[in-house]
Amino acid sequence: MGTNPRYLSGVQPSGILHLGNYFGAIRQHIERQDNAFYFIANYHALTTLHDAEQLRRNTFDTAATYLALGLDPQRATLFRQSDVPEVAELAWLLATVAGMGLLERAVSYKEKKDKGIAASVGLFTYPVLMAADILIYDSDVVPVGSDQVQHLEMTRDIASSFNHRYGETFKLPAYKLGVPTPVPGLDGQKMSKSYGNTIPILLGGKKLKKLVMSIETDSTPLEDPKDPDTCNVFALYKLFATEAQQQEMRQKYQGGNYGYGHAKLELLGLIKERFAEAREKKAEFDKNPDLVEDALAVGAKRARAIARDVLDRARSACGIV
Numbered sequence: 001m002g003t004n005p006r007y008l009s010g011v012q013p014s015g016i017l018h019l020g021n022y023f024g025a026i027r028q029h030i031e032r033q034d035n036a037f038y039f040i041a042n043y044h045a046l047t048t049l050h051d052a053e054q055l056r057r058n059t060f061d062t063a064a065t066y067l068a069l070g071l072d073p074q075r076a077t078l079f080r081q082s083d084v085p086e087v088a089e090l091a092w093l094l095a096t097v098a099g100m101g102l103l104e105r106a107v108s109y110k111e112k113k114d115k116g117i118a119a120s121v122g123l124f125t126y127p128v129l130m131a132a133d134i135l136i137y138d139s140d141v142v143p144v145g146s147d148q149v150q151h152l153e154m155t156r157d158i159a160s161s162f163n164h165r166y167g168e169t170f171k172l173p174a175y176k177l178g179v180p181t182p183v184p185g186l187d188g189q190k191m192s193k194s195y196g197n198t199i200p201i202l203l204g205g206k207k208l209k210k211l212v213m214s215i216e217t218d219s220t221p222l223e224d225p226k227d228p229d230t231c232n233v234f235a236l237y238k239l240f241a242t243e244a245q246q247q248e249m250r251q252k253y254q255g256g257n258y259g260y261g262h263a264k265l266e267l268l269g270l271i272k273e274r275f276a277e278a279r280e281k282k283a284e285f286d287k288n289p290d291l292v293e294d295a296l297a298v299g300a301k302r303a304r305a306i307a308r309d310v311l312d313r314a315r316s317a318c319g320i321v
Contacts, residue, residue, distance in 0.1 A: 004035050005141050006035050006137065006139050006141070007035065007143065008036070008037045008038075008039075008133070008134055008137055008173075009025060009029060009036075009037075010040070010041040010044070010081065010133055011039075011062060013040050013041070013049075013055065013059040013062045014048055014049050014058065015058065015193035015198075016061060016193075016198075017061070017062060017200065017202075018193070018198035018199055018200050018201060019191060019199045019201060019236070020182070020183040020190065020192060021201070022201050023183050023239055024182075024183060025143065026065075026066065026069060026201075029066070029071065029076070029143075030069055030070045032143075033071065033075040033076035034076075036075075037077045037137050037139070037303060038071070038076055038077065038078050039078075039080065039133065039303070040062050040063060040078075040079070040081060041133070042059050042080055043081045043082055043087075043088070043129060044126065044129065045058070045059075047112075047120060047122045048112075048123075060292060063080075063292050063295070063296055064285040064286065065201060065202060065278075065282060066078060067291075067292060067295060068202065068279070068281035068282035068285060069201070069275075070278070073295035073299055074298075077299045077302045077303055078295060078299040079296055079299030079300040079302075079303045081133065083296065083299075083303075084136070084300060084303050084304050084307050086136060086307040086308055086310075087132045087133055087136050087307060088129075088132075089311060090135065090310070090311050090314060091128050091129045091132040093318060094131050094132055094158050094162060095125060096318075097158060097161040097162045097165055098125075098158045102127075102154060102158070103124060103128070106124075106126070106154065107147075107150055108126070108147065108151070109123060109124060109126065115194065127151050127154045127158075128158065131158045131159065134155050134173055135170045135171070135173075135310065136306075137303065137310070138171050138306065138310060139171070140171065140173060141173065141174050141176050142173050142174070142175050143175070144175050144176070144177065145177070146177060148175075149175060149177070156172050156173065159171075159172055162318075165318075166318050169317045170310075183236070183239065184232050184235045184236060185198060185199075186198075186199070186232075187216050187232075188232045199211050199212065201275060202278055202279050202282050204275075208271065212264050212268045212271065213264050213268075215233050215236070215264060216232060217232065222257065223256050223257050224256055225253065225255065226254070226256075227254075228249065228254070231253070231260070233260055233263045233264055234253065234263065236267055237249060237263065237266065240267070240270035240274055245270075249263065249266065
């Protein structure tokens, strides 16, 4: 791996981006932009989202949110997955070497089936398309959550199978784990669109306050001491607060006469402060959608140039001319 490894990550536009997405991935993406490829996985979203207008809105909102949070399209390559059609062709080439047993062991496929999501061929072959996403840009490092490590290992297995059959064609990418502790949602479970317990990153005003004030807590009376380490509000507060702020709130919890409502208002203040500038930028992008489209076009052109070279390499290796 070189001194400036290529990073790649994708985000599904299956809903509005929330604090779990921000602390789990997006914050790291904004910090790490040089030689980085970040794509909006709208092909993948089709496995669960079947409302065309909603998919279009979510895709735009995802791109606009990234840009509002500070992603620079001149540094990082931001693009729609579907704007690089080469990835679908590579997925087919990879599907011819991917073992059924490998795909049948995919934990995420089993979990989604158990949640009642229709077991389509697309859902089953999701890891093959993900492998194509990663391999087609000669990616070196893929930042993932712990629940995605298996998919990265499957990508390496599929690439190895192709290389074994046709000769060295693909790099074998490494993974980098993101935030080890899941961001808690309103109910204390992992924040997830699937659970309906999210706080959107750029939500503001009364809607944001209503959500923050709805965070579940126990029934400890106002005057009694409270344990910050078992509190959903404090767990979220720690993500935004400095060490000094955390220590101060911890003392308030343990000292009594400090209610969860007070803690929620302090959390609300930090959320509003952290994303104030980004909310204003997002509003500008909503008014001027061509700015977002221009950024995506720049990214797609850059991504396709690399994808074409890698696909040509794979086609040549297996005899497709």
